[in-house]
Amino acid sequence: MAGDLNRVTIIGRLTRDPELKYIQSGTAVTNFSIANNRNYTTNSGEKKEEVSYFDCIAWGKMGEILAEYCKKGRRIALEGRLQQRRWEDQEGNKKSKIEIVTDNIQFLDGKPSDQAVSGLTSEGSQQPGSNENPFSDDNIPF
Numbered sequence: 001m002a003g004d005l006n007r008v009t010i011i012g013r014l015t016r017d018p019e020l021k022y023i024q025s026g027t028a029v030t031n032f033s034i035a036n037n038r039n040y041t042t043n044s045g046e047k048k049e050e051v052s053y054f055d056c057i058a059w060g061k062m063g064e065i066l067a068e069y070c071k072k073g074r075r076i077a078l079e080g081r082l083q084q085r086r087w088e089d090q091e092g093n094k095k096s097k098i099e100i101v102t103d104n105i106q107f108l109d110g111k112p113s114d115q116a117v118s119g120l121t122s123e124g125s126q127q128p129g130s131n132e133n134p135f136s137d138d139n140i141p142f
Contacts, residue, residue, distance in 0.1 A: 006081045008100050011108065012036035014074045015053060020067035030063030032056050034076065055099040056080070066105060079104040 012034035019031045038050045056078065058066050070076065080102040087095055 007079065008082055009077070009079050010034065010036055010054065010100070011075070011077045012054070014070055014072050014076065016072050018058075018063075018067040018070055020063060028060055028063045028067075030058045030067045032058070032066065032070070034078070055097065056102055057083075057099055058102040058105065062102065062105060066102075069107065075108040077106040077108055078102050 015033045015035050017032075021029055021031075023029055033053055033055045036052050036054065038052070039047065040050070041047050057063075078100065080100045082098055083101045084096055084098045089095055
């Protein structure tokens with residue numbers, strides 16, 4: 001039997017400035033969210049717009065570059081996978097969140113100098129605390 005597939009491709013705009021942090025091992029992790037608009041026409045001919053919001057995470061060098069070059073409102077395309085996190089809050093209530101773990105980011109608007117980093121990708125999976133860095137200086141065009 002073939003394995004399961006977990007891939008997401010989405011284009012949208014950042015809803016806030018990316019938040020760059022470093023975990024204890026020194027690996028960068030950047031949290032951000034994007035909004036994706038869907039325009040459609042109902043059966044009665046009425047035009048509608050629907051906005052969906054997605055929380056995202058980028059690890060390593062990709063996250064650092066995203067935090068440096070992207071601000072709220074920036075249009076990006078990204079590829080990644082869905083991940084569900086589960087935890088308990090301070091009152092003991094179970095919580096969960098589904099987010100997109102980013103594997104590839106492309107900047108879609110902005111200044112021409114930004115095109116130098118428009119096809120930023122990772123090689124392999126990025127896991128917190130991993131000693132393997134999926135990025136090399138050869139992946140970054142500057």
